[in-house]
Amino acid sequence: EVQLVESGGGLVQPGGSLRLSCAGSGFTFSHYSMNWVRQAPGKGLEWISYITNTSSPKYYADSVKGRFTISRDNAKNSLYLQMNSLRAEDTAVYYCARAFDLWNGYYIYTVAHDYWGPGTLVTVSS
Amino acid sequence: IQLTQSPSFLSASVGDRVTITCRASQGISSYLAWYQQKAGKAPKLLIYAASTLQSGVPSRFSGSGSGTEFTLTISTLQPEDFATYYCQQFNSYPRTFGQGTRLEIK
Numbered sequence: 001e002v003q004l005v006e007s008g009g010g011l012v013q014p015g016g017s018l019r020l021s022c023a024g025s026g027f028t029f030s031h032y033s034m035n036w037v038r039q040a041p042g043k044g045l046e047w048i049s050y051i052t053n054t055s056s057p058k059y060y061a062d063s064v065k066g067r068f069t070i071s072r073d074n075a076k077n078s079l080y081l082q083m084n085s086l087r088a089e090d091t092a093v094y095y096c097a098r099a100f101d102l103w104n105g106y107y108i109y110t111v112a113h114d115y116w117g118p119g120t121l122v123t124v125s126s
Numbered sequence: 127i128q129l130t131q132s133p134s135f136l137s138a139s140v141g142d143r144v145t146i147t148c149r150a151s152q153g154i155s156s157y158l159a160w161y162q163q164k165a166g167k168a169p170k171l172l173i174y175a176a177s178t179l180q181s182g183v184p185s186r187f188s189g190s191g192s193g194t195e196f197t198l199t200i201s202t203l204q205p206e207d208f209a210t211y212y213c214q215q216f217n218s219y220p221r222t223f224g225q226g227t228r229l230e231i232k
Contacts, residue, residue: 035221045161045169045212047221059219095168102175110216112159112174119168 002026002115004096009120016086016124022079022096022117030074033099035113036081038092046092049081050099064090086124093119127151127215131224137232142203146227148196148213157216160189160198163226164209172211173198205231 008020022034036049049070050059058070069082079096097113128151138144148158156176161169171180173189176196186201200207208231213224 044226045163045214045223047214047223050219050221061220100171100174109157111157111178112171112180112214112216113161113169114171114174114180116168116170 002098004098004115004117006094006096006117006120009094009122011123011125012086013126014087014124017082017084018086018122020081020083020094020096020120020122022081024077024079024098027098029077033101033110034070034072034079035097035099036068036070036079037095037097037113037116038090039095039119040089040092043092051079083122086122088124091122091124093121095119127154127218127222129213129215129222129224131211131213131227134225134227136227136229138203138229139232140203140205144200144203144229146198146211146229148191148198148224150194150196150215150217153193154215154217156192158189158191158196159214159216160187161212161214162207162209163212169212203229 003025006022012018033052037047039045048061048064051070067085071080096117098115099110100112100114101108101110130149132147158176160173163169172183172187177189188199190197211227
């Protein structure tokens with residue numbers, strides 16, 4: 001059974017840092033690209049970052065570019081999100097999500113996020 | 127790319143047929159997915175590539191569309207279908223979501 005479990009959330013002051021982790025199991029982690037998606041309280045979903053199975057390339061939403069860094073350790077079946085210079089508007093539940101890729105005979109392309117973790121809450125407040 | 131869902135709120139009864147629309151600000155071919163989210167839970171993938179049903183998802187869910195206009199249809203609403211639904215595009219980065227459609231029991 002595919003499982004993703006996030007950890008590392010908590011309360012942090014504005015300007016502070018936090019590192020989130022996502023542990024994958026039940027699948028060959030090193031074969032899949034991964035994403036982080038967040039959801040502010042009572043709000044919709046916001047995609048924030050993507051990393052391929054080989055760690056390059058990486059993509060970020062403008063709202064976190066330059067402050068957040070996505071990384072992974074395939075030997076540990078783990079995905080990470082280093083969050084620096086945190087702001088009140090970064091308060092959200094953070095989900096890791098596996099990329100669902102298809103091959104059309106020429107290239108691989110992502111069509112969805114097929115598995116999600118339960119999320120970890122990050123609260124940025126003084 | 128901006129995605130606009132309509133309606134934002136929908137009230138319906140068990141057994142009803144409902145349709146949710148997702149409009150993209152520019153063409154995204156068929157690179158669209160639909161998710162269902164229940165309160166306090168992670169989203170669940172329903173449909174990918176605009177019209178392909180994810181394994182294990184009931185056949186009362188269906189998707190259609192391409193280019194800039196897409197629809198999610200639930201043919202016969204069941205009690206467990208009352209939730210919030212999101213579309214997401216995979217044509218380009220950032221992978222934007224629609225604002226969501228909250229489906230409630232009438």
